[in-house]
Amino acid sequence: MEEGTRNEVARNEGRYGNWGRFPNPPQRAVRLNWPDDELPKGKILAFGNGRSQGDVCLNSQGVLVDMRGLNRLVKFDRSKGLLTAEAGITLDEILRVVVPTGWMLPVVPGTRFVTLGGAIANDVHGKNHHRAGSFGHHVTALTLRRSDGTVKVCKAGDAWFAATVGGLGLTGIIAQATVQLMPVLSGLMQRRIVPLRGLEDFFSTMEGPAQGWDYSVAWLDMTAPEKELGRGYLELARWDEMGGPLNPPPPVRLQVPVRLPFSAVNALTTRVFNELWLRRPRAAYAQVDYSSFFWPLDGVGHWTNLYGPVPFVQCQVVVPQAGAPRLVAQILRLARAGGEPSFLNTLKMMGGMAPAGMLSFPREGVALALDFPYKGERTLAMLRAIEDVAMANGGAIYPAKDACMRPESFAQAYPAWKDFLKYKDDNMTSDFWQRVMGGKA
Amino acid sequence: MKTGERILVVGATSAIAQEAIRIWAGQGARLFLAGRDAGKLEVVSADAKARGGSTKVAVVEDVTSVTNLSMMVDSAWKAWGGLDGVLVAHGWLPNQREAQDDPLAVRQCLRINGESVCEILTLLAPRFAKQRSGWMAAISSVAGDRGRAAMYVYGAAKAVVSHFMSGLRQRLEGTGVRVIDIRPGPVDTPMTEGLKMPLVAAAEPVARRIVRACAKSNGVVYVPWFWRFIMLILTHVPEPIWVKMKI
Missing domain, CATH: 3.30.70.2520 (Alpha-Beta Plaits)
Known part of the structure; x- marks a missing residue:
């Protein structure tokens, strides 16, 4: 996208930053409002609700893709507890719909104001990790929009799915995802x-x-x-x-x-x-x-x-x-x-x-x-x-x-990073990725 | 048993309408969603269904065509065997600088934002009057309260709607039909993206206020509420002073 077009919102203070405001470099962003809105050109990174703490949600050298406009439900099967939603929806917005029907997200982090896409990209966990695993264990399918225009539908078990869960938003824009909810008798x-x-x-x-x-x-x-x-x-x-x-x-x-x-x-x-x-x-x-x-x-x-x-x-x-x-x-x-x-x-x-x-x-x-x-x-x-x-x-x-x-600490603690490079989208990056890869990838 | 409120939403893919639809859907409403883009309508309809609403959709190719509007009103009325309410939410914000010297843009703006809304209300008024219940809400704007250099083409069209609804409300008084003129201040939506505006509200709380107004109000509703007082002052500024004000 060219500089100064109508869709571009450049605001550093407030909306496009991380939760702790460190680091806090200026960001440029383009909002998506519909599932088929065109992705901006250049190096992109999806931005959800800015609840991560460091620089995984920042993209100083490129353009953030603000996903909050994509917060619709796609399908909710109340008998099976299967919910498909656009990735920019927050867990709070999901819970408002599902809890009154007797369903609950099986894994929730310490704030409910993260987006579905962010929860997957960071593979968040909660107080029941020892029983239920992380958020990604309960996602059954997701749709990825790659920067080359292709769309990948990934199912749990696929290599693409495994790369995207916890993949820091770098395998493509997570457009929507399906979560298996858990039944609850009461709140x-x-x-x-x-x-x-x-x-x-x-x-x-x-x-x-x-x-x-x-x-x-x-x-x-x-x-x-x-x-x-x-x-x-x-x-x-x-x-x-x-x-x-x-x-x-x-x-x-x-x-x-x-x-x-x-x-x-x-x-x-x-x-x-x-x-x-x-x-x-x-x-x-x-x-x-x-x-x-x-x-x-x-x-x-x-x-x-x-x-x-x-x-x-x-x-x-x-x-x-x-x-x-x-x-x-x-x-x-x-x-x-x-x-x-x-x-x-x-x-x-x-x-x-x-x-x-x-x-x-x-x-x-x-x-x-x-x-x-x-x-x-x-x-x-x-x-x-x-x-x-x-x-x-x-x-x-x-x-x-x-x-x-x-960088060495990341490489040591996340040894699958080399394999991950096969799935990473060349036109996506984040300040975090630049830092831990030292510009390598 | 389908007993939810039967609501026609015109301009169902607009940001404010989408938020209102979500609330109504969560209440189990039966919605008739009209808009220009079939794909977007499907997306909005799926969301409403997932939240517990029932929906039917209709593509209105040209909101400036009375034939199109008349067909839309007919099918909406038939879809759920009558209607309990209508929210007219479609709109087009022209670039003031470009529109002010272009008579075709002025005409287009008046037709989309002004005339078409009056026409929809005209088509529905006798039906609601006959059933002696229901509500008709349209989203006008604080921009319609007084002409500003920065937004008078759009504002004029919105003033048409407010003026029209004021008369319509008087006409329908005593029939049990409510006429609700919703005047939002600037709202953060795709329509206003990139514009520099003061006191911008988010679409979701605006929609919540609108849904509440549709449930019980009759008259003019400013959203957020403080615009009533801002506009009260601005509409009373004497014209010689107003022309010199840069707002």
Whole structure:
């Protein structure tokens, strides 16, 4: 597309950026409104709802293809729970339709405001990875639009399908996809809270009492002193089988409408947050609505505005099960030594099933997610140190939340990348891909 | 049992109409979707069906042809054995700078955005009046409230619709038929893409407001609501001052 044509929207602030605003280079974008709208020329990358953290959703040297206009349902078979939709639809928009009919997405990430295409391209996972695998395990078919104008219909099991799931949007524009939903009797879940005095509690609970729960995740308090490293609580849940209301997710009521001129997230407020939120007394057993269990943060719109002008970075790393207690402790210490305490920290025991895609991040081991206000070199040095620990021990870093992993680390943790090149579309790229390939591909 | 509301949507592939259709479909409405592009209508219809609506579609080749419109109204009325409401949502936004010196573009704009809407309402008014119930909604615009240099060709056509509906509402008073003049401010849609506009609203909340208005309102509905007050002020600016204002 030529410069300055009517369809081109160039806006850096706001719409076309990642969730943490680091990095934040200017982007150009073209919106698609209909399934057969022409793709722009040049190096392209599909852009969904901008919920990834690093540079997987950025394409500074080319044009983003804004997919949010393609958010229609194509077919919903209510008897089989098979839903086909355009890729720009958000999981929130899907849930609004399917939950009241007794169906649920079998895998949901920590925010429901990701698009279907983004969920597939990053092969997202949730609190039930140990039971249900990743999002890609539940996709039965998808349609790819290649930059040469061809359209590929891929089915689960195909090589093209495996390349596209977790393929970072580089095998073509995902136009639509079919998901096998899971039946639910109600939107209610049984939740159990297990307080953790330290990391040991996490591992012993996961091996013992946590067995038999379909959903599990631990929230860690990074302001805890050294002897309580890994303090926090473990959240376990399963669907209630008694029947009850089937409500769509609630609308977002609270908004942080403007970006604060200062960061409200600092050592002090993190401490206060941890005291009020992480350490508030919780009933050991409770019946909760699925929305509050899956997306505690989605209740507040644009909460990242609380970070004010300070961008933030996330880091999600998985380390192998063997040695996990030692490695997780080591990473937590590095994160703590990095200065600013990490605000939201989750620890999750991942399942052992074969990944759904060639470049899928979710894999067996223990996954730790941390986020930090970005304070320049100091933050980068800390992320480097965490990366070193992961790499020296056979771990992996999640591309969808990464802004600085080195090319060698990507090549080591995602050894299928060479094979993946066969499926990659020559006219598609991202800032992430440029970075980890060092311009090789 | 099909008991959902029977609604004709003209211009069903427009961004605002699509959002309204989704809401109605989720309520189990029986929709008659009219538009120019068969392929796009199918896409919109599939979405509505997947959400629980029932749909029939009709391609209207030329909205400026009364014959086309009359056939559309006939088949919509027959499709579900009568109608409960109509939303007229089609529109064309010409480039003001190009249109203002081109009489054919001015004519085209007045026909598509003004005349055709009045004609559809004219065809439907006696039917609704006879059944003594129903609602007729059309999307006009805040641009129709006062002529601005930047948008008066489009605005004039929208003013035609507002003026027409005002009279029609008075005529139908007491028949049980509601006439709803929906005046949105700028909305972020493919039609307005690339334009610099103030206070832009998203299509989805605008559609939600429209659906609510169609369910109960009678009269003029500004979307979002604050445009009523902005336009109240702007329509009262004395002309000698107005001509000098750069808005």
